[in-house]
Amino acid sequence: MASRGPSLPRITDVAALAGVSTSTASKALNDTGQLREETRERVRRAAEQLGFTPDSRGRALSSGRSFTVGLITTDSSGRFSIPIMLGAEDALSAGEMGLLLCDTRDDPLREQHYLRSLVSRRVDGIIVTGRRTEPRAPIDVPIPVVYAFSPSTDPSDTSVIADDHGGAASTVRHLLSLGRRRIAHISGPVSHHSAQTRAAATVEAAAGALVGEPMHGEWSERWGRHAVDVLLRTSPDVDAISCGSDQIARGVCDRLRELGRSVPDDIAVTGYDNWSVMALASRPPLTTVDLELEELGRRTANLLLDAIAGSPHRGLMELPTRLVTRESTLGT
Amino acid sequence: MASRGPSLPRITDVAALAGVSTSTASKALNDTGQLREETRERVRRAAEQLGFTPDSRGRALSSGRSFTVGLITTDSSGRFSIPIMLGAEDALSAGEMGLLLCDTRDDPLREQHYLRSLVSRRVDGIIVTGRRTEPRAPIDVPIPVVYAFSPSTDPSDTSVIADDHGGAASTVRHLLSLGRRRIAHISGPVSHHSAQTRAAATVEAAAGALVGEPMHGEWSERWGRHAVDVLLRTSPDVDAISCGSDQIARGVCDRLRELGRSVPDDIAVTGYDNWSVMALASRPPLTTVDLELEELGRRTANLLLDAIAGSPHRGLMELPTRLVTRESTLGT
Numbered sequence: 246m247a248s249r250g251p252s253l254p255r256i257t258d259v260a261a262l263a264g265v266s267t268s269t270a271s272k273a274l275n276d277t278g279q280l281r282e283e284t285r286e287r288v289r290r291a292a293e294q295l296g297f298t299p300d301s302r303g304r305a306l307s308s309g310r311s312f313t314v315g316l317i318t319t320d321s322s323g324r325f326s327i328p329i330m331l332g333a334e335d336a337l338s339a340g341e342m343g344l345l346l347c348d349t350r351d352d353p354l355r356e357q358h359y360l361r362s363l364v365s366r367r368v369d370g371i372i373v374t375g376r377r378t379e380p381r382a383p384i385d386v387p388i389p390v391v392y393a394f395s396p397s398t399d400p401s402d403t404s405v406i407a408d409d410h411g412g413a414a415s416t417v418r419h420l421l422s423l424g425r426r427r428i429a430h431i432s433g434p435v436s437h438h439s440a441q442t443r444a445a446a447t448v449e450a451a452a453g454a455l456v457g458e459p460m461h462g463e464w465s466e467r468w469g470r471h472a473v474d475v476l477l478r479t480s481p482d483v484d485a486i487s488c489g490s491d492q493i494a495r496g497v498c499d500r501l502r503e504l505g506r507s508v509p510d511d512i513a514v515t516g517y518d519n520w521s522v523m524a525l526a527s528r529p530p531l532t533t534v535d536l537e538l539e540e541l542g543r544r545t546a547n548l549l550l551d552a553i554a555g556s557p558h559r560g561l562m563e564l565p566t567r568l569v570t571r572e573s574t575l576g577t
Numbered sequence: 578m579a580s581r582g583p584s585l586p587r588i589t590d591v592a593a594l595a596g597v598s599t600s601t602a603s604k605a606l607n608d609t610g611q612l613r614e615e616t617r618e619r620v621r622r623a624a625e626q627l628g629f630t631p632d633s634r635g636r637a638l639s640s641g642r643s644f645t646v647g648l649i650t651t652d653s654s655g656r657f658s659i660p661i662m663l664g665a666e667d668a669l670s671a672g673e674m675g676l677l678l679c680d681t682r683d684d685p686l687r688e689q690h691y692l693r694s695l696v697s698r699r700v701d702g703i704i705v706t707g708r709r710t711e712p713r714a715p716i717d718v719p720i721p722v723v724y725a726f727s728p729s730t731d732p733s734d735t736s737v738i739a740d741d742h743g744g745a746a747s748t749v750r751h752l753l754s755l756g757r758r759r760i761a762h763i764s765g766p767v768s769h770h771s772a773q774t775r776a777a778a779t780v781e782a783a784a785g786a787l788v789g790e791p792m793h794g795e796w797s798e799r800w801g802r803h804a805v806d807v808l809l810r811t812s813p814d815v816d817a818i819s820c821g822s823d824q825i826a827r828g829v830c831d832r833l834r835e836l837g838r839s840v841p842d843d844i845a846v847t848g849y850d851n852w853s854v855m856a857l858a859s860r861p862p863l864t865t866v867d868l869e870l871e872e873l874g875r876r877t878a879n880l881l882l883d884a885i886a887g888s889p890h891r892g893l894m895e896l897p898t899r900l901v902t903r904e905s906t907l908g909t
Binding site: 253296298313316323327330331334335338341343344345346347348358359361362364365366367387388465466467492522523526 | 585628630645648655659662663666667670673675676677678679680690691693694696697698699719720797798799824854855858
């Protein structure tokens, strides 16, 4: 071990310094056995002096647990999975549980490799997350699993997702409460589950106040700018635009400004995601929906801890989103 | 274990199905001992049929290694540490090493807690990273450590950083090669190491072509827009602006367009970071510097693996950056 730099102090070093046997030192540090308090204290001081740290792997082996959880993600760019991961890590670390990161890069072979490795490490459970809200095929492992953001197609699995329907409806109700009565919807690809859900919720909540059909395109600022041109040709009297993402909403605001339309005086605009780099940099800053992904990660971790403790909660859990109001609807 | 769902098949189950003793099954699966090939094959088939996965923790304990590395990050938002982490994870997983994520949220007490936990788990080494390029105080653990992006203040530690000086110089050389001779520099806070380094490199590389002093402000689009107004009052004949970040450069491009100045025909603009959501969404898309952070993560992991294997490389290693050219300097 010398090659690894200064070696870790061992229990035998602690025992030698305290002048006791190894088994006495072990009992003193584990608060077991019958020892005089003075002896226990001497061993504790020796351990402290040497910087001795007990080997938690022994505890893990004897308890049948590794105090480790695996996180499988397909989201290399991390826009959605990073806050989920940080929330999960926060909740797990409070219980001395470690989080092993496994980035599959959307490669099924890589996912299989990670699952074998995690099972072989005897992790106590696995969190599965991804970048899309489409349900995904469940993983086949004999340990507890919770799906976050990308739910499992199996309804008896435990999945935690954001309430996209409620989130989109909340922006429309906000626009209606401000007196807007000609609301258009511009969103991402119609093939995306999240774009479909948000569009359906918008249509339902806007009812008679909806202008035209939901407009689907890319998740990009460019599409937001282009969609404004199309929209104003057919519906020049629109007074609000609810967008499927902050990127689209930012493009919408930029184009409206270029065309001399004031946001929100002429047209109120809402985004979706509360992605600060878009929502705050937008001119004006965006009223938007926060998916509360870090909280989603915490809830996921706590559900997994319950399952590990033998009390699984099965089914799909939808967490509430939060409407964040800013100048794009309220003005200055 | 019943409470944890279906329990993992054990070596005893494999032995029973194959009709051999547990020790024979173990020898067969570990390719040790003297067994007939037929017996070995029967055990392998039984293991496969049951989905038996060997417990890697035994190997870890007997080898004195945990095949696990801890990653300490202070970068909750993850802009810089996420690609480093993914690169490290990629390099480590190839060697069956797991990466334990520890997000300290810039809290020194939390960092201490994580360090104790990682040492107690007997991780084989630790990667320390952060959001700033300022050198940071080293951590005190008796196992190999490599610092990534945020180097250690101790020059005998192993640190891997991006060559910010070379990166900034490469944008100026590019502008000079395009015939630009009146180059201004707009960057982030003068208190930030990265802003200082990039400004110094720009001043040196631009020499007589530099217009005025480097301008320092926020890392924001808003500052980029404001700085353009200030700059054009004092130096209306500037023909290039090198920026300390893509966010600043995007704001610069927006303001120039609003003022009727063409990018790059009138004024060429360069960014820094190659942050796609800024660099590609900018109008026009930005020529910028890619810090190659994922590669930096891979190199960090490989240096750590060398140190774990007993061959540490000490000192500061600067990795080359990559100039990415786009319309903001080249035009369409």
